[in-house]
Amino acid sequence: MKKTIALVTGDGSGPEMMVVACAIAIEAAKKDDIEIIFEETPMGWNAYHQFGDTLPKESLERAIEIGTIFFGGVGDFKNDSTIGKEKPEMKPEARALLTLRKRMGLLLNFRPMIYYKALAHLANVKPEMISDKGIQQIWIRFLLQDSYFGNANFLEHSLPNTNSWNVAQLWGIKPKSDVSLNDDIVSDLAYYRKETIEKYFRAAFSYARAKGLPLISIDKANVMARYDYWRKIATRIGKEEFSDVPLTHQLVDSANALLFTPEKLHGVIACGNEHGDILSDGAAAALGSMGMMCSSAINPDTGAAMFESGAGTAPTLAGQNKANPLGRILTAAMMLRHIGAEKGASAIENAVRTVLINGYRTIDLVSGREQPEALLGTEEMGYEVLSCL
Ligand code: IPM
Ligand code: MG
Numbered sequence: 131m132k133k134t135i136a137l138v139t140g141d142g143s144g145p146e147m148m149v150v151a152c153a154i155a156i157e158a159a160k161k162d163d164i165e166i167i168f169e170e171t172p173m174g175w176n177a178y179h180q181f182g183d184t185l186p187k188e189s190l191e192r193a194i195e196i197g198t199i200f201f202g203g204v205g206d207f208k209n210d211s212t213i214g215k216e217k218p219e220m221k222p223e224a225r226a227l228l229t230l231r232k233r234m235g236l237l238l239n240f241r242p243m244i245y246y247k248a249l250a251h252l253a254n255v256k257p258e259m260i261s262d263k264g265i266q267q268i269w270i271r272f273l274l275q276d277s278y279f280g281n282a283n284f285l286e287h288s289l290p291n292t293n294s295w296n297v298a299q300l301w302g303i304k305p306k307s308d309v310s311l312n313d314d315i316v317s318d319l320a321y322y323r324k325e326t327i328e329k330y331f332r333a334a335f336s337y338a339r340a341k342g343l344p345l346i347s348i349d350k351a352n353v354m355a356r357y358d359y360w361r362k363i364a365t366r367i368g369k370e371e372f373s374d375v376p377l378t379h380q381l382v383d384s385a386n387a388l389l390f391t392p393e394k395l396h397g398v399i400a401c402g403n404e405h406g407d408i409l410s411d412g413a414a415a416a417l418g419s420m421g422m423m424c425s426s427a428i429n430p431d432t433g434a435a436m437f438e439s440g441a442g443t444a445p446t447l448a449g450q451n452k453a454n455p456l457g458r459i460l461t462a463a464m465m466l467r468h469i470g471a472e473k474g475a476s477a478i479e480n481a482v483r484t485v486l487i488n489g490y491r492t493i494d495l496v497s498g499r500e501q502p503e504a505l506l507g508t509e510e511m512g513y514e515v516l517s518c519l
Pocket of ligand 2: 408411440
C-alpha cells in the first residue's frame with residue numbers, strides 16, 4: 131500500500147533532523163508493507179525566502195488535502211528579529227502551526243513521556259522516584275480554543291456579530307501583529323466550547339480505558355470560570371459514561387510541582403491548551419531531555435493528523451549536524467502507528483532504546499555525570515537507529 135504524507139522540513143535544525151527521520155520512517159514502514167511517499171509542502175521562514183510567505187497558500191491547501199503531515203518545526207530567532215520585526219504577521223509559529231491546528235481541527239495533542247533508564251543522568255527526578263515498572267505518563271493536551279485562538283487573527287469566525295466585535299475591540303482583542311506600546315489594554319480571549327470539551331473528554335477517557343490507566347484532569351477550577359466548567363464536564367462524562375475509569379482532578383500549580391514525583395502523575399493526563407504547552411515541556415525535562423519529546427495532533431472525527439515533535443527547531447545548532455533527531459524519530463513512530471504501520475512503529479521505538487542503551491549520544495544528551503560510548507552528530511545518530519531497525 132502507498133501512503134502519501136505532507137512533509138514540512140521546517141526551519142533551524144528542522145531539515146537536518148527531518149531528513150534522518152523520514153529515511154527511518156520509510157524504511158520502518160516497509161515492515162508493514164507500506165510505501166511512504168513524502169510530498170514537500172514548504173512552510174516557515176525557508177518558505178518565506180522561496181515564496182514570500184511563511185504559509186504559502188498552495189502548501190497549506192495541499193497539506194490539508196493530504197490530511198497527514200510530518201512537521202519539522204518552524205521559526206528561528208534570526209528571521210524573527212529581522213523580517214519578523216517588519217512583518218510580524220509572517221512569524222511562522224502562529225501563522226503556520228496554529229492555522230494548521232485550527233483548519234484541520236486538531237483537538238487531541240498526544241505527548242507520551244518516555245523515561246529511558248539510559249538517560250537517567252539527565253533526568254531532574256530523583257532515581258528513587260521511578261519505580262521498576264517505569265513511567266506511564268501520557269499527556270493529552272486540548273489543542274484548540276483557550277487563549278491560543280483568542281486574538282483577532284483566529285476569532286473572526288467565532289465572533290461574527292458586529293456587536294461582539296465592538297466589545298472585543300474595547301477590550302483590546304486584536305491581531306497579535308497589531309499590538310504596540312500605544313495600546314492601553316490588550317487581551318486574548320480564553321474560551322472553551324461545551325461540545326468541544328465533551329468530545330475531548332470522551333476521547334481522553336476512551337484512551338485511558340483502552341490503556342487501563344486512570345485519567346488525571348488538570349485545571350484551575352478554584353479561580354477560573356472556564357476551568358470550573360471544564361471540571362464540571364469532566365466529572366459528568368466520567369460519571370455517566372466512564373465510571374470504570376478512575377478520575378482525579380489536579381490544580382495546575384500543584385500538577386507542576388508533581389512533575390518531580392512522577393508516580394503521582396501516573397496515567398493519562400488531560401489538560402487545557404496553554405497548561406499543556408507549559409507542563410509538557412516541564413514533564414519532558416523532568417524525565418530526561420526536551421530533545422526526546424514526541425508529539426502528535428489528531429482530529430478525532432476525521433483522522434486528520436499532524437506529527438510534530440513539540441521541541442522547537444534548535445536554531446543555534448542549525449547547519450552543524452548537531453541537533454538530536456530522536457524526538458523527530460519517535461514522532462515518526464507515532465505517525466507510523468497512526469497509518470497502521472504498527473510493526474514499523476515498534477521497531478523504531480525499540481531501535482531508539484537500543485541505541486541509547488549502547489551509549490550513543492547527541493550533544494544535548496551528554497552531561498558531566500556520564501561518559502558516552504560515542505558522541506554522534508544528527509546524521510550518525512540516525513544511521514545508528516536505522517541499522518538497529
Ligand atoms: C508546542 C509549541 C507551540 C505551542 C508553539 C511553537 C506555537 O510550543 O507545540 O508546544 O505553543 O503549542
Ligand atoms: Mg510548547
